[in-house]
Amino acid sequence: MAFVTRFAPSPTGPLHLGHAYSAMLAHDMAQAAGGTFLLRIEDIDQSRCRPEWEAQIYDDLQWLGLSCQQPVLRQSQRQHIYAAALNRLWAQDRLFLCTCNRRDILQALSAPQEGVPANFGPDGPIYPGTCRDKQIHSAASPRPDGVLRLRMDQITADHAAMQSGSDGFSFQEDGSGPAGETGLIRFDARYLCDHIGDIAVCRRDMATSYHLSVVLDDAAQGVTHVVRGQDLFEATKIHVTLQWLLGLPTPIYHHHSLIRDDQGKRLAKRDDARALSRYRAEGATPADIRRMVGL
Numbered sequence: 001m002a003f004v005t006r007f008a009p010s011p012t013g014p015l016h017l018g019h020a021y022s023a024m025l026a027h028d029m030a031q032a033a034g035g036t037f038l039l040r041i042e043d044i045d046q047s048r049c050r051p052e053w054e055a056q057i058y059d060d061l062q063w064l065g066l067s068c069q070q071p072v073l074r075q076s077q078r079q080h081i082y083a084a085a086l087n088r089l090w091a092q093d094r095l096f097l098c099t100c101n102r103r104d105i106l107q108a109l110s111a112p113q114e115g116v117p118a119n120f121g122p123d124g125p126i127y128p129g130t131c132r133d134k135q136i137h138s139a140a141s142p143r144p145d146g147v148l149r150l151r152m153d154q155i156t157a158d159h160a161a162m163q164s165g166s167d168g169f170s171f172q173e174d175g176s177g178p179a180g181e182t183g184l185i186r187f188d189a190r191y192l193c194d195h196i197g198d199i200a201v202c203r204r205d206m207a208t209s210y211h212l213s214v215v216l217d218d219a220a221q222g223v224t225h226v227v228r229g230q231d232l233f234e235a236t237k238i239h240v241t242l243q244w245l246l247g248l249p250t251p252i253y254h255h256h257s258l259i260r261d262d263q264g265k266r267l268a269k270r271d272d273a274r275a276l277s278r279y280r281a282e283g284a285t286p287a288d289i290r291r292m293v294g295l
Contacts, residue, residue, distance in 0.1 A: 002035060002036070002222070002224060003029075003030055003033035003034065003035025003036070003224055003225060004030070004035055004036045004038065004221065004222050004223050004224045004225070005026040005027075005029055005030045005035065005036075005037060005038070005223060005224070005225045005226070005227050006026065006037070006038040006039065006040050006218070006221060006223050006226070006227075007019075007022060007023040007026050007027070007037070007038075007039055007040070007061075007066075007068070007227075008039075008040040008041075008042050008214070008217075009023075009041070009042065009057055010041075010042045010043065010045065010048075010049065011041060011043055011049045011050060011051075011053035011054035011056075011057060012045065012048040012049055012050070012053060013053060014053065014056060014060075014275035014276065014277055015056070015057060015060045015275065015276050015277075016259075016274045016275050016276065017259045017274050017276070017279075017289070017292060017293055018229065018258060018259040019276070020060075020064060020276055020289050020293060021256070021259050021293035021294075021295065022227060022228060022229060022256065023061060023064065023066055024064060024066065024289075024290065024293070024295055025227055025254075025256060025295065026225075026227035027066045027068075028295065029225065029227060029254070030225075035224075035225075036069055037066070037067070037068050037069070038068055038069055038073070038221055038223070039057075039061065039068040039072045039073075040072070040073045040074075040075070040217060040221065041054060041057070041072060041073070041074045041075065041076075042075050042210070042213070042214075043074055043075050043076045044075045044076065044206050044208055044209075044210070044213055045205075045206060046076065046206075047205060049076075056277065060276045060277065060280075063276075063280060063286065064276075064286050064289065065286055073217060073220070073221060075208075075213055075217065078213070078216075078217070078220075079207060079208065081216055081220070082202075082207065082208035082212055082213055082216060083207065083208075085212060085216055085246060086142055086148060086201065086202055086208070086212070087142065088246075089150075089201070089245065089246075090142045090148070093151070093154075094150060094151055094154070094155060094245060095142060095148045095149065095150060095151065095201065095202075096131060096132055096133075096134075096148070096149055096151055096198075097131065097142070097145075097146045097147075097148060098127070098130070098131040098146055098147040098148070098149045098198075098200070099131060099145075099146045099147075100127075100130050100131060100147075102124075102125070105125050105127060105128065105130070119195070121195050121196045121197060121199075121234065122196065122232075122234035122235040122237070122238060123196065123197070123199040123200065123211070123235070123238065126194075126195070126196070126197040127149060127197045127198040127199070129197075129198060131146075131149075132149075132151065132198060142202065145204075146204065147200045147202065147203055147204060148200065148201055148202035149198040149199065149200050149201065150198055150199055150201055150241075150245075151198065152192055152193055152196065152197055152198050152199070152241075153193055155192075155241065155245065156188075156189030156190075156192050156193060157189065159189065159244065168186055168187055168188035168189060168191075169186070169187050169188070169192075169237065169240050169241060169244065170184055170185060170186045170187070170240070171184075171185050171236060171237075171240050171250050171252075171253055172184055172185070172250075172252045172253065173185050173252075173253050173254070173255065174225075174252055174253070174254050175227075175230075175253070175254035175255045175256050176230070176255060177230060177233040177255055178230045178231075178233055181233070185236075187237050191237070192237065192241060195234075196234075196237060196238060199211060199238055201242070211235065211238050211239060211242060212242065214239060215239050215242045215243050215246065215248055216246070216248070218248075218251060219243075219246075219248040219249060223251050224251050224252060225251055225252045225253075225254060226251045226252070226253050226254065227254045227256065228253075228254075228255060228256070229255065229256060229257075229258050230255045230256065230257060230258060231258060232255065233255045236253055236255075259293055276289070
């Protein structure tokens with residue numbers, strides 16, 4: 001079996017030590033298995049992406065000595081793929097149009113009559129279902145004037161009926177989650193409804209979402225092993241659900257620990273003090289970066 005992994009940064013700021021760790025780990029794992037290391041530019045958020053940051057990504061990876069197969073996949077060139085998947089899900093009545101903004105959602109969650117605590121999941125505040133039954137599903141294609149959300153309760157019911165006798169959804173983890181979860185990770189319909197909810201698969205300003213694009217792109221690139229931080233462990237349950245809906249293969253996942261600052265906070269792109277370009281300017285070598293991140 002081929003071993004294919006990838007590094008998928010967004011060009012919204014400089015790469016930092018955490019990015020370097022994830023990229024080098026994915027590259028090293030692919031090399032050790034005689035496999036392929038891919039680069040994907042996740043530039044669906046055109047309001048925040050900048051050409052100079054994309055150019056810096058290529059420069060930093062080259063400096064680290066990480067070579068990837070060409071050509072590089074760029075999400076901004078795949079909008080038609082995402083639109084086709086949305087049309088398919090819409091035609092199957094898997095989606096509904098949501099006109100709520102973040103404030104509406106938080107107010108609904110905190111309203112006494114709702115009786116639902118303002119829980120947060122991997123996609124933010126767990127959606128309270130405000131718009132789920134408002135619209136009659138009649139349009140031939142999704143309308144662009146709102147957020148498109150998955151009907152999670154319906155999806156999980158359909159999965160249970162089609163997979164009678166199974167233990168729900170699952171994926172193979174050969175790294176570890178935040179609480180040390182490893183091996184075969186299982187989750188059921190109740191978990192999806194209670195802890196994830198009706199997640200957005202198309203946002204107003206993107207015409208897609210991270211969750212939808214990442215599963216379509218991993219499948220298109222033949223990714224067999226997804227290497228990424230433990231902060232995305234819960235999101236993997238969203239991705240496995242979408243893979244089932246769209247008939248896509250589920251890769252093996254390897255979630256790794258996060259590189260943190262001196263106060264224990266995970267690094268962010270706004271933390272320029274730990275940007276790779278800063279270390280390079282101060283005379284660090286790729287070997288120094290490897291030592292810093294523990295590789």
